[in-house]
Amino acid sequence: MVTLIHTLADHGDDVNCCAFSSSLLATCSLDKTIRLYSLNDFNELPYSPLKVHTYAVHCCCFSPSGHILASCSTDGTTVLWNTQTGHILAVLNQPNGSPVRICKFSPDSMYLVSGAADGSVVSWNMQTYKLFRCGSVKDGSLVACAFCPNGSHFVTGSSCGDLTVWDDKMRCLHSEKAHDLGITCCDFSSQPISDDDYGPQFFRMASCGQDCQIKLWVTTLSDLSGFELKYKCTLSGHSAPVLSCAFSYDGQILVSGSVDKSVIVYEPNTGSILHTLTQHTRYVTTCAFAPNILLLATGSMDKTVNIWQFELKAHCQVSQADKPEHEPKQFIETWSEEEVSSWLCAQGLEDLVSIFKMNNIDGKELLNLTKESLTDDLKIESLGLRSKVLRKIEELKVKVKSLSSGIPDEFLCPITRELMKEPVIASGPAQQLKSYSSLNAEF
Missing domain, CATH: 2.130.10.10 (YVTN repeat-like/Quinoprotein amine dehydrogenase)
Incomplete structure (x- = not known):
């Protein structure tokens, strides 16, 4: 539009x-x-x-x-x-x-x-x-x-x-x-x-x-x-x-x-x-x-x-039509500004694309964003938006870390992302729940 x-x-x-x-x-x-x-x-x-x-x-x-x-x-x-x-x-x-x-x-x-x-x-x-x-x-x-x-x-x-x-x-x-x-x-x-x-x-x-x-x-x-x-x-x-x-x-x-x-x-x-x-x-x-x-x-x-x-949302859909996969590259710091914009759209943060573009945020800059830089430098006033951006960046780092380690995601603790030791799977009527204990420092 x-x-x-x-x-x-x-x-x-x-x-x-x-x-x-x-x-x-x-x-x-x-x-x-x-x-x-x-x-x-x-x-x-x-x-x-x-x-x-x-x-x-x-x-x-x-x-x-x-x-x-x-x-x-x-x-x-x-x-x-x-x-x-x-x-x-x-x-x-x-x-x-x-x-x-x-x-x-x-x-x-x-x-x-x-x-x-x-x-x-x-x-x-x-x-x-x-x-x-x-x-x-x-x-x-x-x-x-x-x-x-x-x-x-x-x-x-x-x-x-x-x-x-x-x-x-x-x-x-x-x-x-x-x-x-x-x-x-x-x-x-x-x-x-x-x-x-x-x-x-x-x-x-x-x-x-x-x-x-x-x-x-x-x-x-x-x-x-x-x-x-x-x-x-x-x-x-x-x-x-x-x-x-x-x-x-x-x-x-x-x-x-x-x-x-x-x-x-x-x-x-x-x-x-x-x-x-x-x-x-x-x-x-x-x-x-x-x-x-x-x-x-x-x-x-x-x-x-x-x-x-x-309209940014519609444009994001057009620009990503030839790029259906949104899995992150292992080396985020090499992302271009356009790749950062595509990632924002995939995370439902298309309203921030123009702000990131105006401030030339590439992959390296994305990794260095903090609560203070989002507030003071990028002028993002919404507390919810700032928190969501930081959370998505942390999720991105975690996912790339698991990809680079070569360890299947189901073997990692969903909270700490450490390798689980002796995981137990319990079946329930609604879903399966995983209990786990993280590896100790000697592993």
């Missing part, structure tokens, strides 16, 4: 782009401004709106840390902002002054890529704020860009419909026609494909265009096979050009926005449509997911940004 929880209506013209950090939402518009909001209450920050561009702002994006915001404009500049103060850090001038349509940070925050209407693509060094490398596509304006999550390459899309793949040295690896009438957006899933057909170095990518279609691709870059871009399937849920697409942080959901005024929510593994959202009254120009919680923002030519919340 998807619920509209807030609408922002502060821009005076079309909303062109929206982007999340872990604590902020940024939006930009044809009205030449960028606005920032707190995710705690969706109140606009004191220093917002940001006003320096002299023409429409086409795109905005946060650095992975969230400390820097980039915005680019028809005025031919990409501006870097300090998200703590709203102060300008640098103004990057596109070569030849061409209107800048797109900007994206690399996953390691070392570089920012900007693409312009003349087909130029520039990589900027984020330590010096100087031009690092530049290139260009043969035809059309650059209107889309996305980095592979492992940082090995990035993809640009042009108004002529070409997808072009570049490595981190700005060398062109591949180019092909993807959408007949022009590309509008592309995005990578942050989660590698790890099924039987593909190894962990393969990533899913989505592209959309003026042909009313969304296409799914699989990309990889390796020393042995070089670069590969494989077309997988087409999603045709929209009846008009598709202007934006985005994956959720866990790769389990794909959304798209269209000229038909709708937002469609897909399950990318099957291509099935989960929801169709029709609250916007004009073209949906942009959509973006938060980096660690199931929060979606959609922007439109109706001058508004809608904020949507996905």
Whole structure:
């Protein structure tokens, strides 16, 4: 289930782009401004709106840390902002002054890529704020860009419909026609494909265009096979050009926005449509997911940004559909944040998933949680919830201990988890009761 929880209506013209950090939402518009909001209450920050561009702002994006915001404009500049103060850090001038349509940070925050209407693509060094490398596509304006999550390459899309793949040295690896009438957006899933057909170095990518279609691709870059871009399937849920697409942080959901005024929510593994959202009254120009919680923002030519919340319980069921087993791994400290989230859902603690995600709780951090950290750091106010979390963690430790020992569970004391000595089984009318005595220290 998807619920509209807030609408922002502060821009005076079309909303062109929206982007999340872990604590902020940024939006930009044809009205030449960028606005920032707190995710705690969706109140606009004191220093917002940001006003320096002299023409429409086409795109905005946060650095992975969230400390820097980039915005680019028809005025031919990409501006870097300090998200703590709203102060300008640098103004990057596109070569030849061409209107800048797109900007994206690399996953390691070392570089920012900007693409312009003349087909130029520039990589900027984020330590010096100087031009690092530049290139260009043969035809059309650059209107889309996305980095592979492992940082090995990035993809640009042009108004002529070409997808072009570049490595981190700005060398062109591949180019092909993807959408007949022009590309509008592309995005990578942050989660590698790890099924039987593909190894962990393969990533899913989505592209959309003026042909009313969304296409799914699989990309990889390796020393042995070089670069590969494989077309997988087409999603045709929209009846008009598709202007934006985005994956959720866990790769389990794909959304798209269209000229038909709708937002469609897909399950990318099957291509099935989960929801169709029709609250916007004009073209949906942009959509973006938060980096660690199931929060979606959609922007439109109706001058508004809608904020949507996905029901965590339903999402947990979807994300675990391919993972029916919830038996713990013996090495909990190696669990990823996503594995911790799956474990929470399996324990009936799905309401805590967003809190754990926001605080980057992986397996190692899970084992170190205490009553104090749950109260003071994670701000879990409910005494019952805190007690349940701690109890479930202790049960998890005990179960893993028994698994690692190789001793069948029925041979262990259900209370102390020590090996039982001379267990006695008594039969009763309702059930069998086990009496036991634990091993002494000399065993």
